[in-house]
Amino acid sequence: MVEAGWLDIHFQASRKEYERILHASGIREGWRVLDAGAGSGSYLPLLSEIVGPGGEIVAIDLAEENVAAMKELVAAGRCACPVEVVQGSVLELPFADGGFDAIWCANTVQYFQQPLLATLLGGLRRVLKPGGLLAVKEFDNVGLHFGPFDPALRWHLLEALRDSPLLLGAGALFTVDLPAHLRAAGFQEIRFESHVGDFRHPLSPVETEFLASALQLYASLAEQVGLPARERDEWRSKIGDPDSGRYILRSPDFYFREVHGLATGIAPG
Ligand SMILES: C[S@@+](CC[C@H](N)C(=O)[O-])C[C@H]1O[C@@H](n2cnc3c(N)ncnc32)[C@H](O)[C@@H]1O
Numbered sequence: 015m016v017e018a019g020w021l022d023i024h025f026q027a028s029r030k031e032y033e034r035i036l037h038a039s040g041i042r043e044g045w046r047v048l049d050a051g052a053g054s055g056s057y058l059p060l061l062s063e064i065v066g067p068g069g070e071i072v073a074i075d076l077a078e079e080n081v082a083a084m085k086e087l088v089a090a091g092r093c094a095c096p097v098e099v100v101q102g103s104v105l106e107l108p109f110a111d112g113g114f115d116a117i118w119c120a121n122t123v124q125y126f127q128q129p130l131l132a133t134l135l136g137g138l139r140r141v142l143k144p145g146g147l148l149a150v151k152e153f154d155n156v157g158l159h160f161g162p163f164d165p166a167l168r169w170h171l172l173e174a175l176r177d178s179p180l181l182l183g184a185g186a187l188f189t190v191d192l193p194a195h196l197r198a199a200g201f202q203e204i205r206f207e208s209h210v211g212d213f214r215h216p217l218s219p220v221e222t223e224f225l226a227s228a229l230q231l232y233a234s235l236a237e238q239v240g241l242p243a244r245e246r247d248e249w250r251s252k253i254g255d256p257d258s259g260r261y262i263l264r265s266p267d268f269y270f271r272e273v274h275g276l277a278t279g280i281a282p283g
Pocket residue numbers: 015016021025050051052053054055056057074075076077080102103104105119120121122125
């Protein structure tokens with residue numbers, strides 16, 4: 015889920031929702047913004063339009079492949095402001111104290127459980143100016159719902175995965191708790207809102223590609239944990255096998271509801 019191609023296809027399929035969330039973050043024209051865990055740079059063009067030519071973006075990511083993709087995007091002239099791309103860890107930000115007006119951190123805190131989450135948020139607070147804005151956007155795995163499929167089967171899968179190293183991004187089970195984590199890290203004026211994206215037929219080609227790969231991911235996880243045989247059969251025939259007559263993506267009643275949380279807070283003065 016952190017590989018550049020998958021990130022890009024998810025962004026394209028959810029673009030309308032993702033852009034609405036970024037606009038709701040409160041980031042303003044002329045600001046110097048850090049994109050923390052920037053992935054392949056999907057947000058950079060829109061973020062650069064929001065800060066405008068007088069603003070500036072620094073994008074940091076750990077993965078070499080994503081850093082290369084971002085450098086290409088910037089070199090292709092797709093950003094409306096200067097963008098510096100840095101390879102490094104958001105847990106050890108290589109930046110001076112108080113240098114950013116805002117931080118945009120999307121789909122990245124899900125990879126950090128306590129105590130690393132506190133380390134991450136403390137570091138983000140350090141590099142913000144007093145009064146600076148932190149905006150955390152996160153996928154809410156509890157709000158996800160797809161079908162026609164018995165939701166209890168997904169709950170059983172999530173329960174089995176909760177403490178498993180298999181579920182990259184297990185923090186996405188706790189997205190609604192982000193305000194408490196921001197408060198504990200010293201942020202003030204904390205806000206939280208949920209944004210819902212619905213996918214139903216007719217689907218565009220990129221939506222179909224994204225949804226098929228997302229279903230495939232859940233089906234492969236269902237194979238790897240100790241679910242009862244009857245439940246594994248349901249996962250295989252309805253979610254994992256595009257050739258099965260029961261594959262839900264081909265059903266006229268197919269639905270996939272994605273929920274995202276946006277938590278914002280202000281660094282203390
Ligand atoms: C799901 S992606 C989100 C990318 C982008 N923000 C987006 O929403 O499209 C999570 C990103 O976090 C990055 N990441 C994970 N651990 C990191 C760390 N310790 N420091 C910096 N980036 C990290 C991964 O390389 C990946 O690009």
